[in-house]
Amino acid sequence: MTTSSAVRPISASPGLTASRLGWSVLALVAISLPFYASGYHLYQFSQVLIYAIALLGLNLLTGFNGQISLGHGAFFAIGGYGTAILMVKLGLPYWAAIPIASAICFGAGFLFGFPALRLGGLYLALATFALAVATPQILSYKGFDAFTGGSQGLQLVKPHAPFGLPLNVDQWIYLVCLACAAALCVVAMNLVHGRVGRALIAIRDHPIAAETMGVNAALYKTTCFGISALYAGVAGGLSAIAVGFVSPDSFGLYLSLSFLVGIVVGGLASIGGTIFGALFIEFVPNYADQLSVYFGESAKALPGAIYGVLLILIMALMPSGVAGAIQAVLKLFAGKSRP
Numbered sequence: 001m002t003t004s005s006a007v008r009p010i011s012a013s014p015g016l017t018a019s020r021l022g023w024s025v026l027a028l029v030a031i032s033l034p035f036y037a038s039g040y041h042l043y044q045f046s047q048v049l050i051y052a053i054a055l056l057g058l059n060l061l062t063g064f065n066g067q068i069s070l071g072h073g074a075f076f077a078i079g080g081y082g083t084a085i086l087m088v089k090l091g092l093p094y095w096a097a098i099p100i101a102s103a104i105c106f107g108a109g110f111l112f113g114f115p116a117l118r119l120g121g122l123y124l125a126l127a128t129f130a131l132a133v134a135t136p137q138i139l140s141y142k143g144f145d146a147f148t149g150g151s152q153g154l155q156l157v158k159p160h161a162p163f164g165l166p167l168n169v170d171q172w173i174y175l176v177c178l179a180c181a182a183a184l185c186v187v188a189m190n191l192v193h194g195r196v197g198r199a200l201i202a203i204r205d206h207p208i209a210a211e212t213m214g215v216n217a218a219l220y221k222t223t224c225f226g227i228s229a230l231y232a233g234v235a236g237g238l239s240a241i242a243v244g245f246v247s248p249d250s251f252g253l254y255l256s257l258s259f260l261v262g263i264v265v266g267g268l269a270s271i272g273g274t275i276f277g278a279l280f281i282e283f284v285p286n287y288a289d290q291l292s293v294y295f296g297e298s299a300k301a302l303p304g305a306i307y308g309v310l311l312i313l314i315m316a317l318m319p320s321g322v323a324g325a326i327q328a329v330l331k332l333f334a335g336k337s338r339p
Contacts, residue, residue, distance in 0.1 A: 044282060048282045050235045053238070058231075059266075059269065060188060064201055071132035073132050073251050074251070075105050076232045078104060079105050083241065085148070098241075101237050109225045109228060110222050117222065148248075200220060262281045265277045266280070267322060280314075284310060287306075
């Protein structure tokens with residue numbers, strides 16, 4: 001064998017290397033954040049992680065499986081209220097209450113997936129929209145006041161760090177959210193990169209062909225709905241302990257619409273894009289409100305206008321979301337670096 005025909009070692013592509021580097025840097029920053037950020041900023045980034053978990057679940061359902069949901073705020077509410085009721089009324093610790101509430105969300109999502117099998121596209125979107133609209137009204141129903149606290153909601157005691165760890169409440173809650181987000185992100189990656197992910201994408205793109213090849217579309221779609229609801233339930237439970245309070249007004253229609261905006265901004269069918277979507281949900285409305293302060297009472301509608309303009313610009317400049325734009329840039333540089 002001549003030197004020119006010798007087998008050359010295979011190296012990682014520039015895009016893959018950049019992706020690994022990006023995840024490594026993100027992990028390093030996330031782990032070190034509790035030790036230099038203020039309590040308020042830790043609360044904000046805890047909310048980012050919570051939203052990222054909810055967006056992961058919704059992206060599995062909408063991005064990878066093609067089922068449009070406008071009602072994931074309802075499952076978020078079930079997780080939040082389930083955790084609050086188990087902690088306040090039954091005295092369970094948060095580390096037991098959140099998994100139980102999330103399992104209830106999985107069951108609710110799985111059962112909701114059965115009627116969703118007969119619906120698709122806009123019809124499924126309207127059905128889930130009705131779920132999001134009805135949930136706050138159900139939580140406010142006087143017959144459930146003994147459990148839900150009615151319109152006044154329920155007050156929770158935020159958990160402290162165990163074993164005498166030198167961490168305050170905000171630091172500990174952030175680390176709990178980070179651990180949950182990392183674990184659920186790994187689970188989602190394993191799902192979408194394995195046989196289950198290929199089946200979900202096949203059902204999304206070519207449902208008839210997928211069933212012809214032996215894919216049980218009904219089982220995969222209902223299970224995907226259940227898993228997506230479970231993710232929202234975990235996020236809702238973490239939100240309950242992070243805020244220390246739940247009420248029906250916290251789970252309005254705007255929350256469900258924000259989740260849909262988040263996966264579109266971050267990038268459909270993108271695991272990493274959920275981080276960008278969560279950052280958008282948490283920080284853009286806050287910064288829009290801060291900007292409106294400078295213009296006084298005459299600019300009450302300015303936050304909504306700023307939010308809408310930014311959303312339009314992102315969709316116009318990055319139609320595949322932030323994650324898609326980053327991938328396009330990486331491919332461009334990878335192509336230029338080739339001889």
